[in-house]
């Protein structure tokens with residue numbers, strides 16, 4: 548039941564009270580009902596899930612894009628998705644605190660407050676022994692270019708339907724694996740993607756349509772990630788494919804789902820041929836499983 552369902556009763560009571568007192572009743576008009584319907588999917592998300600917040604204004608004429616905030620700390624953009632609806636995509640990760648998560652939809656006519664219970668989830672762990680010097684791979688230009696790519700938010704939605712697996716190789720490391728380095732739990736580490744093991748030279752496909760937003764090569768300082776392709780799927784959804792042996796695309800190219808964009812390799816910090824596919828939503832690496840099994844339109 549929604550709190551506003553009480554309002555007609557209260558209004559009737561106050562009208563009766565006003566009539567009993569003999570005063571002139573001024574109808575202020577109905578208190579506006581909530582100006583938006585909001586659909587949250589999934590309704591019981593778990594760590595690593597992407598949460599879709601669809602906002603449906605009840606008055607189509609007055610509709611401007613609302614803002615969506617999470618726990619009053621982070622704001623996410625909404626984009627029109629047809630049918631007079633707007634959608635925000637909210638990333639979650641293994642680093643988020645599970646439990647009550649407040650989603651606020653702030654529009655010009657109304658604010659809706661909703662809460663979801665973010666479910667905890669157990670991720671596998673790995674124990675890694677690092678020798679001195681092994682942890683400082685990577686160059687500043689590599690980090691800067693990857694960081695700039697991750698901030699990309701194109702208004703278009705390039706992806707359609709569920710995403711495809713980018714490699715036919717077997718999954719060698721799942722999303723979300725946590726690590727101990729030299730016996731110490733790494734608070735900020737989780738495996739920010741899915742690894743597929745396959746022979747060097749095996750094709751790497753775009754998991755969904757998009758625009759190539761980043762091509763980085765070992766020769767340009769990509770010593771940690773190796774040869775790298777970033778695909779902008781639009782609306783803050785991005786793929787990053789790393790450790791490639793070959794790159795078939797250029798920045799600015801538009802690619803289709805399933806199109807071969809490169810080949811598996813072991814460039815950068817890698818111990819054997821594999822593809823690491825990171826799927827990012829607003830700079831946070833999310834679990835691709837949900838996007839593979841159904842996706843978001």
Ligand SMILES: [Zn+2]
Nearest residue numbers: 740741742823
């Ligand atoms: Zn990986």
